[in-house]
Amino acid sequence: xxxxxxxxxxxxxxxxxxxxxxxxxxxxxxxxxxxxxxxxxxxxxxxxxxxxxxxx
Numbered sequence: 452x453x454x455x456x457x458x459x460x461x462x463x464x465x466x467x468x469x470x471x472x473x474x475x476x477x478x479x480x481x482x483x484x485x486x487x488x489x490x491x492x493x494x495x496x497x498x499x500x501x502x503x504x505x506x507x
Contacts, residue, residue, distance in 0.1 A: 468494035 455463075470492050477485040 465493065465495040468492060 470490065472491075473489045475485075475487040475489075476483055
C-alpha cells in the first residue's frame with residue numbers, strides 16, 4: 452500500500468474540489484425548533500484562471 456503525506460492528500464482533494472455538507476436540527480418534544488443546513492465548496496484557484504495583473 453502506498454503511503455501518502457497529508458499535504459499531498461490535501462493537494463489532490465483541493466485540485467478537484469471538496470464539498471462539505473452538514474445538517475443540524477434542534478427539536479423539543481418532537482417539534483423542530485431550529486434547522487440549519489450547511490454546504491461549503493472548497494477548491495484551489497489555478498494561476499491560469501487569474502487575470503494577468505493578479506499573477507505573482
